[in-house]
Ligand SMILES: Nc1ncnc2c1ncn2[C@@H]1O[C@H](COP(=O)(O)OP(=O)(O)OP(=O)(O)O)[C@@H](O)[C@H]1O
């Protein structure tokens with residue numbers, strides 16, 4: 234494993250990387266975002282939204298769990314931090330199998346419901362302004378995607 238990682242020196246760097254990734258995304262792609270509070274999951278999602286041509290501002294959907302945005306492809310932004318238990322079914326499948334891109338903050342909290350193939354992105358706090366960002370692809374589609382952007 235490994236190889237697909239870098240240090241983001243500031244929020245803008247994370248945004249730019251996510252934007253570049255977004256340009257390569259396809260209908261049905263699923264991205265799991267993992268990292269502590271304030272690691273940058275929502276920041277990363279904002280960059281994806283820009284890259285997908287979403288004009289609305291993406292903010293933290295903590296109290297709504299799922300938010301939809303229109304862009305080149307629809308963006309489904311989930312934050313499952315407040316999901317009661319890992320089997321609670323809020324119709325996630327329909328999003329994963331839909332024709333948009335799904336991004337899930339705290340994805341491991343619903344791990345039983347995640348698709349087998351997805352791209353997991355870990356964000357680790359390094360210092361005030363820097364984050365280690367590690368991409369872990371599951372499946373050939375996401376392996377290919379990582380190769381293209383690194
Ligand atoms: N290199 C960096 N990349 C991303 N964010 C950074 C970086 N350096 C500093 N930050 C700051 O860290 C914060 C990250 O907040 P953000 O809401 O994106 O985190 P989160 O992981 O979504 O948190 P939560 O678990 O509460 O949802 C922002 O204030 C952002 O400006």
Ligand SMILES: [Mg+2]
Pocket residue numbers: 274275276293312338
């Ligand atoms: Mg967040």
